[in-house]
Amino acid sequence: MKYLLMIYMNDQTWVGLSEQERSALMAGHDELQRVTRESGELVDTNALGSPETSSVVRVRDGEPVVTDGPFLEAKEYLAGYYLMDCESRERALELAALIPDSRHCATEVWPVMISAGVDV
Amino acid sequence: MTVEGLLRELAPQVLGLLVRRHGQFDACEDAVQEALLAAATQWPVEGVPDSPRAWLLTVASRRLADAWRSESARRRREEAVFVAEVDDAEVPAQDDTLTLLFLCCHPALTPVSQVALTVRAVGGLTTAQVARAFLVPEATMAQRISRAKSRIKAAGARFSLPPEGERDERLRAVLHVLYLIFNEGYTATAGDQLLQGELTGEAIRLTRAVRGLLPADGEVAGLLALMLLTESRRAARSLPDGSLVPLAEQDRSLWDAAAIAEGVKLVSDALSTTRLGSFQLQAAIAAVHAEAPSAAETDWAEIAGLYGLLAQMAPNPVVTLNHAVAVAMVRGPEAGLAMLAELEGDDRVAEHHRVAAVRAHLLEMAGDVAGARESYLRAARLTLSMPEQRYLLAKADRVS
Numbered sequence: 001m002k003y004l005l006m007i008y009m010n011d012q013t014w015v016g017l018s019e020q021e022r023s024a025l026m027a028g029h030d031e032l033q034r035v036t037r038e039s040g041e042l043v044d045t046n047a048l049g050s051p052e053t054s055s056v057v058r059v060r061d062g063e064p065v066v067t068d069g070p071f072l073e074a075k076e077y078l079a080g081y082y083l084m085d086c087e088s089r090e091r092a093l094e095l096a097a098l099i100p101d102s103r104h105c106a107t108e109v110w111p112v113m114i115s116a117g118v119d120v
Numbered sequence: 121m122t123v124e125g126l127l128r129e130l131a132p133q134v135l136g137l138l139v140r141r142h143g144q145f146d147a148c149e150d151a152v153q154e155a156l157l158a159a160a161t162q163w164p165v166e167g168v169p170d171s172p173r174a175w176l177l178t179v180a181s182r183r184l185a186d187a188w189r190s191e192s193a194r195r196r197r198e199e200a201v202f203v204a205e206v207d208d209a210e211v212p213a214q215d216d217t218l219t220l221l222f223l224c225c226h227p228a229l230t231p232v233s234q235v236a237l238t239v240r241a242v243g244g245l246t247t248a249q250v251a252r253a254f255l256v257p258e259a260t261m262a263q264r265i266s267r268a269k270s271r272i273k274a275a276g277a278r279f280s281l282p283p284e285g286e287r288d289e290r291l292r293a294v295l296h297v298l299y300l301i302f303n304e305g306y307t308a309t310a311g312d313q314l315l316q317g318e319l320t321g322e323a324i325r326l327t328r329a330v331r332g333l334l335p336a337d338g339e340v341a342g343l344l345a346l347m348l349l350t351e352s353r354r355a356a357r358s359l360p361d362g363s364l365v366p367l368a369e370q371d372r373s374l375w376d377a378a379a380i381a382e383g384v385k386l387v388s389d390a391l392s393t394t395r396l397g398s399f400q401l402q403a404a405i406a407a408v409h410a411e412a413p414s415a416a417e418t419d420w421a422e423i424a425g426l427y428g429l430l431a432q433m434a435p436n437p438v439v440t441l442n443h444a445v446a447v448a449m450v451r452g453p454e455a456g457l458a459m460l461a462e463l464e465g466d467d468r469v470a471e472h473h474r475v476a477a478v479r480a481h482l483l484e485m486a487g488d489v490a491g492a493r494e495s496y497l498r499a500a501r502l503t504l505s506m507p508e509q510r511y512l513l514a515k516a517d518r519v520s
Contacts, residue, residue, distance in 0.1 A: 015497060019514050023361055026510070050501040 002043065002085050002112035003092035007101045009079035011050075017104065028100030036084060036095065047080040076105065083112070123163045126172060127156050128325070131244025134176045136216025138184065139279045145223060146269035147187060148180070149241050155180035156244060217242060218333050221326070222282055225294045228275035233268035234297045235304065240265055243301075243322050253319050254304065291334075295343050295399065298327050302347050306354075320351050338394025341386050342403045348383035349406035352376040364511045368415035380410045398434040401426055420449035437469040441478050453486035473502035477512060484519055492519045 017025070036042035048054075054069030070077055079101065086092050089111070096107040121129070131152060138148040155176045169175040224238040236254070239245045245253075251261035282290045305319025327344045334340050356370035365371075387403040394400075405426045412418040427443035440463055448456025460479055463469050480495030496516035500509050 011501075015500075015513065015516070017513075019510075019517065022510055022513065023363075026362065026506070047506060049504045052501045053504065 342400030
């Protein structure tokens with residue numbers, strides 16, 4: 001069963017981290033990736049650029065209209081994600097707790113629908 | 121030489137020979153890739169054959185025959201050609217590396233495809249290695265390479281050196297691709313560090329090969345010098361935890377003295393004997409940095425002058441940005457900031473994090489703490505490199 005672990009961050013929180021906290025955060029990601037790569041759970045992970053670098057695309061009357069992002073205007077934004085293939089929802093929640101950013105802001109855990117199969 | 125090194129050396133030779141004999145660059149390139157994969161698994165176990173090149177040629181020829189056989193019965197008559205073992209004595213003395221480079225850097229391709237095809241077909245990297253180095257799934261990279269080959273075929277490209285009149289322009293494209301390969305390895309900050317180091321090594325190896333074939337070309341020498349001088353700082357430019365160390369703070373004892381000596385000699389010879397070009401100028405700038413015993417003793421006036429020449433010869437926003445830094449070091453931060461103002465209206469770069477980073481640096485030099493912090497934070501928000509973002513956020517912290 002695949003789960004998308006979406007890391008939410010708040011700009012104030014991110015900028016406010018000390019250098020040591022930031023180093024610990026990066027080291028935490030390295031370690032999580034090492035462990036889940038070894039266990040075969042990690043499918044994909046990426047950090048995203050900041051909200052300022054995002055764009056929104058809408059198609060109106062057949063014409064694409066591009067505006068500055070993000071689409072949802074909130075203090076929190078999607079900073080990155082992990083796509084994990086795990087045994088259970090409990091394991092997905094456990095992995096979300098290992099994401100270092102969860103200590104500073106929050107991580108959302110969503111089951112991936114298309115991978116669920118017909119018997120679920 | 122390691123098995124891998126040997127295979128990379130032989131890859132363009134075997135491919136060149138195969139294409140010469142049978143045409144069909146795309147099919148031959150696939151066959152060579154399969155032969156390289158077979159060798160990479162067999163040789164370490166069974167030992168390197170007495171004539172490795174003949175071995176590769178034989179295997180690649182068989183694969184080509186297999187592919188054709190399964191493709192269509194009408195090609196049956198061609199099978200006979202491949203039954204015999206290939207004799208190493210048949211290998212011609214001429215080096216096809218340059219012809220292959222011209223083909224892989226064909227103007228019908230986008231730069232991304234040129235780069236991918238070049239490292240696989242001429243560099244002898246496997247699709248899996250190319251994919252890992254560029255952080256895309258293997259299937260995506262395989263698709264990209266196969267599309268590139270169809271496009272070359274559709275453009276009617278031939279396996280021969282471009283006509284005399286086009287050769288200079290086509291060579292510039294080849295050098296640009298080699299530089300892109302190098303930069304991908306040098307500036308990429310995510311993914312497999314080891315493989316990215318391999319990309320810079322690969323770019324240097326290929327540029328060296330081109331230089332061997334065109335020793336009188338000043339820009340080839342300039343590019344090789346620029347790569348060597350840049351690569352010489354590798355050990356000093358990041359800390360074990362991945363954070364970046366800017367030039368001014370690097371431990372210069374970690375710089376590779378042999379690479380610097382070779383780069384400086386190359387660029388000095390080229391500058392005094394050949395027509396001036398932008399790679400030579402960039403190498404000359406790198407050489408001024410490399411020869412400064414410390415950051416404080418850098419000859420900024422010389423660097424500002426070289427950037428001035430570069431701005432005339434190949435004007436672009438990145439040159440303006442670097443020129444502004446050099447001018448600020450010579451004439452003070454205000455002069456640099458005035459030059460930055462020119463970039464404000466330039467849509468190509470106004471949103472680029474380096475403009476904000478340089479402005480922050482110059483404001484810091486000028487003593488504008490609040491302005492510097494704001495610009496560092498803006499640069500941190502705009503960059504897509506994690507180590508660079510960490511560096512910029514740390515600068516924002518320290519300035520205030």
